[in-house]
Amino acid sequence: MGREGGPDEDEFADALLEEELRQAAAVLDPVPAELLQTALDAFALHDLDARLAELTFDSLMDALPVRGIMDPPRMLTFRAGEVTVDVEVTADGLIGQVLPPQSARIEVLGGPGAARPVTADTLGRFTSDTPPTGPFALRLRTDADLIVTEWLRA
Incomplete structure (x- = not known):
């Protein structure tokens, strides 16, 4: 019996999970505007x-x-x-x-x-x-x- 999810499906699921975590972090713990500006200046x-x-x-x-x-x-x-x-x-x-x-x-x-x-x-x-x-x-x-x-x- 073969595995249902192949490598492509696993990579896609990982990418979806990563994007969901990135969006949650942006909402729950955003980068302060001052720090972002300092990074841009650097x-x-x-x-x-x-x-x-x-x-x-x-x-x-x-x-x-x-x-x-x-x-x-x-x-x-x-x-x-x-x-x-x-x-x-x-x-x-x-x-x-x-x-x-x-x-x-x-x-x-x-x-x-x-x-x-x-x-x-x-x-x-x-x-x-x-x-x-x-x-x-x-x-x-x-x-x-x-x-x-x-x-x-x-």
């Missing part, structure tokens, strides 16, 4: 043409304290080859410059928030009026390069 960084800009200066680690200044802005310097990005992080947002001076489109990447684009002028200067509130990175698109900075905590 995937967006997966660009094989991007160069990683290394953090070469962080005032939290490298600067000497100045007497009388209670809450100095955080100063960061990133370098990728010949391109340097200087950034000042304040409670009001970011101020920075791309060197050598050039136009660039800069995205401020954050955890659960969407990327916030800003534009550097022909002198390389840019500002963002939204301060980073958690982990953040910068993605720069110049005429010649795509550069992504290291992720830092604000």
